[in-house]
Amino acid sequence: MISVDSAQTIILNAAQPLGLEVEQVPLYTAIGGLLAHSVESVLDFPHWDNSAMDGYAVRYADVADACEDNPIELEVITEIPAGSVPQGSIRSGQAARILTGSMMPEGADTVVMQEWTTRSGDRLHINQSPPQSGHFVRHQGSFYRSGEPLLRSGLRIGGPEIGVLAAAQCLMVPVFKRLRVGVLSTGDELVLPDQVLQPGQIVDSNQIALLALLSQAGFEAIALGSVKDDRSSLKQAMKDGIDRCDVVISSGGVSVGDYDYVEELLDELGGEVLIRSIAIKPGKPLTFATFPEGKLYFGLPGNPVSALVTFWRFVLPGLRKRSGQTSPWSPLFVTAITHQPLQSDGKRESYLWGTILGSGDDLQFCPAMGSGSSGNLVNLAGSTGLAIIPVGKTMAEPGDLISVMLVSGSP
Numbered sequence: 001m002i003s004v005d006s007a008q009t010i011i012l013n014a015a016q017p018l019g020l021e022v023e024q025v026p027l028y029t030a031i032g033g034l035l036a037h038s039v040e041s042v043l044d045f046p047h048w049d050n051s052a053m054d055g056y057a058v059r060y061a062d063v064a065d066a067c068e069d070n071p072i073e074l075e076v077i078t079e080i081p082a083g084s085v086p087q088g089s090i091r092s093g094q095a096a097r098i099l100t101g102s103m104m105p106e107g108a109d110t111v112v113m114q115e116w117t118t119r120s121g122d123r124l125h126i127n128q129s130p131p132q133s134g135h136f137v138r139h140q141g142s143f144y145r146s147g148e149p150l151l152r153s154g155l156r157i158g159g160p161e162i163g164v165l166a167a168a169q170c171l172m173v174p175v176f177k178r179l180r181v182g183v184l185s186t187g188d189e190l191v192l193p194d195q196v197l198q199p200g201q202i203v204d205s206n207q208i209a210l211l212a213l214l215s216q217a218g219f220e221a222i223a224l225g226s227v228k229d230d231r232s233s234l235k236q237a238m239k240d241g242i243d244r245c246d247v248v249i250s251s252g253g254v255s256v257g258d259y260d261y262v263e264e265l266l267d268e269l270g271g272e273v274l275i276r277s278i279a280i281k282p283g284k285p286l287t288f289a290t291f292p293e294g295k296l297y298f299g300l301p302g303n304p305v306s307a308l309v310t311f312w313r314f315v316l317p318g319l320r321k322r323s324g325q326t327s328p329w330s331p332l333f334v335t336a337i338t339h340q341p342l343q344s345d346g347k348r349e350s351y352l353w354g355t356i357l358g359s360g361d362d363l364q365f366c367p368a369m370g371s372g373s374s375g376n377l378v379n380l381a382g383s384t385g386l387a388i389i390p391v392g393k394t395m396a397e398p399g400d401l402i403s404v405m406l407v408s409g410s411p
Contacts, residue, residue, distance in 0.1 A: 001277045001284070003391075004349045007314060010274050011288055012329060015318040018294035021177040027165055032218035033157050033175035034324050038149045041168035044141035049104040053136040056117060056124060057096040057108035060133035066126040074124045080105060095124050104137060111136035154326030156218060178220040179323040182245035183210045184237055185226040186253040186262070187302060192226075205377060206251040206300075206307045213311060219319060224248070235265045242269065242291055247322065249315060252302030254285045262299040263287050271297055279391060281348040283310035296322060304377035309351050309386065312407050332406045336363035336385070342396040344389035353383040356404060365404050383407060 002010075022036040051057065058074060066072040079097040080086050086105035090096055095112075096105050104111075113136060116128040130136070144150060150168060151161060157173070165173060190204040191197060204226050214221035222245055227237045234253065241248040253262040266273050271289035278286050283306040287299030298315050300307045312331060320329040336356060344350035354367035365387050368379040385404040389396055396402050 001279050002275065004278060004280050004313070007275055007278045007280075007286070007288075008317065008330065011314055011318040012321055014274060014288075014290050015296060015322040016294055017176075017322060017324040020324050022174055023177050024172045025175055027162070027171050027173055030157050030165070030173040030175060031159070031162055033173065033178065034218070035151055035153050035155045035157060035161075036174040036176045036324070038153050039151045039165065039168065039170055039173075040147055041144070041150050041170070042146050043168060044146050045144040045167070046138050046140055046142065048140050050138050051098045051100055051102050051104065051111045051136060052138050053111055053113045054099050055111050055113040055136065056126075057090060057098045057105055058110055058112055058126070059090060059092060059094075059108060060110040060130065060135075062092055063110070063112060063126045063129055066129040068127050071118075071125040071127045074126065076119065076122045076124050078105070109133050109137065152326065154324055156325055176324045178218065179247060179319060180222055180245045181214050181219045181247045181249065181319065182222040182224040182241040183207050183214070184224040184241055184248060184250040186229065186234060186250060187226065188229045190226045205304055206302070209304070209308060210249060210251070210311060213308075213316075214319075217316060217319070219323065229253070229261075231261050231265070234261055235268065238262070238265055238297075239269055242271075242295055242297065246294070247296045247298070247319060249298045249300060249311070251300045251307045254287045254299040254301060266297060266299070278310075278314075279348040280310070280313070281344070281350045282306035283313070283351075284348065286310050286314065288314075294322070305353070305380050308380065309353075312386070313351070313405065333388075333403050334363055334385075334406060335401050336365040336387075336404045338365045338367075338387065338396050338400055338402050339398050340367055341398060342367060342387055342389060342402070344394055346389075346392055346394040349391050350389040351386040351405070352389065353380050353386050353407075355383060356385040356406070363404070365402060 063072050074093055074095040076097055077094050080102040082099050082101040086103055089106035090108040110130050110133055112126055112130055118125045185204045185207045189201050191201050193203050211221040211223055224241045227234045253260045266289045271291050273289045275288035277284050283301055285301050289297040300310050317329040342352050352367055354365055357364045368383055370379045385406055388403045
């Protein structure tokens, strides 16, 4: 049994981004993808000097001494709506009505917000001086200079990145082909959600939950079905999954029961088993193996909470790195105060699920109500964090600062 940190190191060292294929996808379908190459733009951002405020474009020298007791009078000679090109230039004693985003006219170097002015016809009085030349002007290239890297390789494309790509008129986006991750469940007792439950049977919730988490994270999630506790059938299903996918995740069959075959079958199929158990609670019986061409196999425990906790803690970081995503790959941790006692046996690093309240530096952890059994999937719903009790510690007292790992749906 190895430590949590050792297990993470082994997995990340093995999860090398090998043989990644690159494809060009339309901008509108690139969400969730990983940029395969750095993207540049031929455009500066902003594209030209423009106003950051509704007001008047002026020459700073004309208004530097303006105040309520000594307003400066200017002549408004034109209006510049957003999307139009200014006609003419601003000379001393003149101003242009300008709106947010409008191009700055030649001759003007400053914008006076309209709240600092009074106007009658074409006569404008400036009642307050801007603090410096260039006030409320967004200068061309001040956000980004053309030809420089705009978005880096390995970046996960979300909503803001889609917006940047659209602004750069990048209609086809180079992305790594999505990692194909298969999910396999094992156990005689498993049935599909739409099947009638018989005595002794349970719904295969692990496969559904893991497929959802994989899709949420931007991977191509492949349902490999569930297999009975038959050695020959399981071996064939595992082989098919390894041949078909870049990574296979199975749940169940990795403990020490009479029908737990996964670990020995990995050896028979030519895998190199690097992890057989981890000092974590829940999730001790986790198996990790590698295959040629960078293929990975994660054998997760069958208990639903154990499967999800180990997915968040170990599998997801490995998938991020294997898919070509840039670091950080590991989960995010925050420090929070617990207002309730949290218990552990001290023998393994314990992860207790619950919700994170507050914001900034004032975070509080509230453990989920009810049983903390690794088979109790119900009270895992709604959890946003996993409080960590390190090895050797049996209690976190109310008021203690604790480390909390953020999970799906965290703020």
